[in-house]
Amino acid sequence: MIIRSARRDDAPAVIPLLMEAIGSIAYLLTGASDEREAAAALADFYRQPGNRISSEHVLVAEQEGELAGMLVAYSGDDAHELDEPFRERLRKRWPELAGAIVREAQDGEYYLDALAVAESFRGQGIAKRLMAAAEERAAELGFDRTALIVEAYNDKAYRLYEASGYEEAGVLRIGDSDYRRMAKRLN
Template identity: 40%
Template sequence: MTSLTIRPAQVFDAAFAAPLIQDTIGKIGLELTGTRDDTDAAHVIAEFFALRGNRLSFTHTLIAEREGRPLGLAVAYPGDLAHALDEPFRAHRVSLGLPPGVDSEGVPGELYLDTLAVTEAARGQGLGGQLLEAVAERARATGLPHVGLLVEDGNPAARLYARQGFRVTGWRDLAGSRYAHMTLDVTQ
């Protein structure tokens, strides 16, 4: 099997990334975009993906690909910027006549992993673990001591995170669901 390449995303990755992001974040994506179904949410996410200065921008995304074919992605940004990166989504919601209510997820001192997603056909091949390693390397390179993420209570992905060294450090309620806040120390 050809080796995996992990590269920074480009604007042209929006058509691949947006539906995969929405499929992964579900209710949170509907809340961010002010939409009622996954197709509409993915359309709005694609528009935001192509722009800078928001949480789901291509500038915060890594793409995993094999032979030029994208298979997965990781969206991660400094937690210190979470509130500012959510402001465009708040403004979007207000433009739709909705309350601006978007809960920022990242916290200061961590590189916040907003989304980790692998296409269905590529699951079980270790891509998620390789993307997590790339995110940890990005945290180290930017001087952040932790990678943090939220995983919905009962989500089987929590096992992958635990195998990679993440540990539960707290709980949050978002979009009507309970999430474990997990962190990985990358200074060791």
């Protein structure tokens, strides 16, 4: 298996995984009313630089010539700026939704925004390897901690993060859902 930086042409494989990882947040970010519209909008953002899901912020795991998983991560210091393209889209089309984007990342941390592994590759440690690669990148960039959020009901993901050294660090409300915020100190 190879872990590498994503390319723009990875979009057809990355976007379905991203949609699975972020769930209803896809609709809050894009203002889309259905899955197809949300996926198309996210694919456009993915191909453009300067936003939270730009390909430049994505690591992918490749196995057997297929994209097996992906992880979106970026500096929390840049979170407000990286969300601006989404706010701009909402201001143009649905002004009442422009304030709905919640800042998930905090200053001083490297934020793991989304993580998903393709169903046929699950149970092989790919998520852990993607997280380790993101943590390594965070350390190289001078960060001493990483953070993420997980849906309050997603105990399986919570246990994965806990086993990887993440500790609960509060609750964040996004839309109608609660998310557990988790953080990890890097050595």
